[in-house]
Amino acid sequence: MIDLLFWMPVMVAGLLAGASTGLLGTYIVGMRIPFLGICVAHAALAGAVFGALCGCTGPGLLVPALGAASLAAILVGVVDPQSMRADINIVLGILFSLTMGLAFLGLGLFSLFGVSDNEVRNLLWGSLTFCRWRDVGIMAFTAGAELLFIAAFYKEMRARLFSRVLAAAAGVHVTFVWTLFLLLASLILTVNFQTVGGLMIYSLLTNPAVAAARLTRGYGRTLLVSTLLGATSGLGGFLISAVTDLPSGAMIVILSSLLVGLAEIWARLAQRRPV
Amino acid sequence: MSAAAIELDGIRVVRARRTVLAIDRLVVAPGELLAVLGPNGAGKSTLLKCMTGAIRPNTGTVHMLGQPLARLGAAGLTRLRQRVAHLMQLLAPGSEMPLTLREVVAIGRTGRAGMLRPLRSEDWCAVDAWIERFGLQSLASQPYSVLSGGEQRKSLLAMAMAQEPEILLLDEPTANLDAFWREQIVALLEEMQRQRGLTIVLVCHDLEALPRTTGRVLVLRAGCVLDQGPSASVLTPSRIQDLYGPGLALLAAHGRYALVPQPREDWP
Numbered sequence: 001m002i003d004l005l006f007w008m009p010v011m012v013a014g015l016l017a018g019a020s021t022g023l024l025g026t027y028i029v030g031m032r033i034p035f036l037g038i039c040v041a042h043a044a045l046a047g048a049v050f051g052a053l054c055g056c057t058g059p060g061l062l063v064p065a066l067g068a069a070s071l072a073a074i075l076v077g078v079v080d081p082q083s084m085r086a087d088i089n090i091v092l093g094i095l096f097s098l099t100m101g102l103a104f105l106g107l108g109l110f111s112l113f114g115v116s117d118n119e120v121r122n123l124l125w126g127s128l129t130f131c132r133w134r135d136v137g138i139m140a141f142t143a144g145a146e147l148l149f150i151a152a153f154y155k156e157m158r159a160r161l162f163s164r165v166l167a168a169a170a171g172v173h174v175t176f177v178w179t180l181f182l183l184l185a186s187l188i189l190t191v192n193f194q195t196v197g198g199l200m201i202y203s204l205l206t207n208p209a210v211a212a213a214r215l216t217r218g219y220g221r222t223l224l225v226s227t228l229l230g231a232t233s234g235l236g237g238f239l240i241s242a243v244t245d246l247p248s249g250a251m252i253v254i255l256s257s258l259l260v261g262l263a264e265i266w267a268r269l270a271q272r273r274p275v
Numbered sequence: 276m277s278a279a280a281i282e283l284d285g286i287r288v289v290r291a292r293r294t295v296l297a298i299d300r301l302v303v304a305p306g307e308l309l310a311v312l313g314p315n316g317a318g319k320s321t322l323l324k325c326m327t328g329a330i331r332p333n334t335g336t337v338h339m340l341g342q343p344l345a346r347l348g349a350a351g352l353t354r355l356r357q358r359v360a361h362l363m364q365l366l367a368p369g370s371e372m373p374l375t376l377r378e379v380v381a382i383g384r385t386g387r388a389g390m391l392r393p394l395r396s397e398d399w400c401a402v403d404a405w406i407e408r409f410g411l412q413s414l415a416s417q418p419y420s421v422l423s424g425g426e427q428r429k430s431l432l433a434m435a436m437a438q439e440p441e442i443l444l445l446d447e448p449t450a451n452l453d454a455f456w457r458e459q460i461v462a463l464l465e466e467m468q469r470q471r472g473l474t475i476v477l478v479c480h481d482l483e484a485l486p487r488t489t490g491r492v493l494v495l496r497a498g499c500v501l502d503q504g505p506s507a508s509v510l511t512p513s514r515i516q517d518l519y520g521p522g523l524a525l526l527a528a529h530g531r532y533a534l535v536p537q538p539r540e541d542w543p
Contacts, residue, residue: 030372152391159382162374162419163367166431169327170438171357171386175349209372217373217418 002242013131014234017196020143022208022230029209030161035092037205042099043072044190048120049106069186077179128196135195142188158219200249207256211263280305280474286335296321296498306472313495319478323444327361328352357386360440364447366427373418383437405433424451442474449484461486487530
């Protein structure tokens with residue numbers, strides 16, 4: 001039996017990370033930009049590296065990490081793929097390689113100066129099992145900001161989810177809302193990377209949304225089901241790991257992948273049923 | 276303040292060192308239906324994109340509803356687009372998420388409803404009315420991605436109409452549609468122009484899609500205006516042969532037009 005009181009912040013963190021990333025993933029998968037997570041992670045890493053080189057330490061590293069991730073988000077938001085005649089994933093690819101290059105340059109400078117880069121690496125590749133109430137508080141704040149944003153721009157994000165070009169043609173303030181969304185995404189991803197870890201976030205960003213799209217139809221329902229599946233993966237994966245003593249991150253990833261498989265089977269069986 | 280619905284002056288669009296559109300002057304009066312014809316690559320879609328501000332011409336000015344597009348900021352352009360509906364030539368690939376047909380049509384009401392405000396019941400009534408008008412009510416809760424090409428085209432037309440625009444820019448609106456629905460669209464355009472005084476710019480290849488109320492036909496070729504004027508004076512057998520070669524004969528009846536393939540031995 002697990003010590004519920006001791007593990008409570010970890011369980012709440014798993015639940016929050018799953019729910020907020022699952023909700024965010026509906027848009028990321030819906031717009032076919034799964035590369036965004038990796039791009040934001042490396043921008044945050046580059047920010048943290050240069051922040052550390054400039055003397056930032058501990059939680060203070062989150063500030064340059066968030067700054068760099070936000071800068072990358074703004075760049076993606078204001079670049080119009082139509083005028084660049086390039087797919088948004090190509091824009092993300094260019095930015096990803098640039099931020100990775102900058103991060104590696106910074107890490108190279110650490111060894112040049114003979115300084116340890118462990119603190120920087122830990123900031124961005126945290127572990128769910130080390131989450132404490134302070135981390136949960138930050139995660140709850142970002143999840144609340146996400147809910148507020150979706151409540152405020154529910155219909156604009158639905159239009160953007162369908163097509164940036166068509167939404168712009170219909171007089172929707174696409175660039176403004178899209179850039180705000182990217183800023184929010186960079187905030188949620190950076191916070192979740194440093195509290196619960198990258199591998200888990202990548203899977204929660206994709207799997208719940210893909211499973212939700214197989215199980216239901218309609219914008220609101222897909223958002224809700226993806227959030228619930230994300231929360232189930234986050235909490236359920238941790239509980240399985242606590243009972244079996246297996247790594248929590250791996251259990252969360254496997255559970256969320258299993259949910260995609262089950263959703264796919266369900267969707268195929270449902271298609272065979274006569275109306 | 277200009278009285279014209281659309282006014283283009285000295286427009287030139289250059290892409291990859293090629294002039295894709297060059298129009299000295301084009302004025303569309305409020306309530307006019309202008310048909311734009313021309314072979315592939317004539318600049319028809321580029322012309323519509325200039326009118327929405329999606330493409331900024333290298334030189335010249337575009338005024339829409341009296342507003343100069345070049346002087347509008349992003350917010351101003353967005354507000355103007357709420358009054359101008361644009362149906363594009365290519366079908367939108369849509370989202371990876373299963374948005375329903377009703378939700379897609381509702382995008383037409385999204386901009387005009389204003390930010391931070393949900394769609395009201397009258398917005399949804401307008402959405403449902405247009406879905407019914409296009410015979411899509413049984414598909415309203417189906418995901419857009421599972422619809423046929425014709426059904427997707429009708430959904431996007433319903434979206435444009437739900438916007439209740441003052442100017443309607445249509446790029447091949449009858450592509451993917453069967454003859455029955457082509458005629459329904461033609462009748463709808465005639466009705467919208469006559470009853471609501473809607474200004475319409477209609478780009479099409481099929482002469483069958485030209486409504487009887489077409490006030491003027493503009494013919495483009497290689498980005499330049501080849502001819503313009505009333506349908507009867509522009510749509511002549513010699514012009515059709517000039518545009519599309521000798522294999523097609525022009526039929527005209529009751530203010531409507533059609534092209535009929537000719538046996539090779541009858542070619543002039």
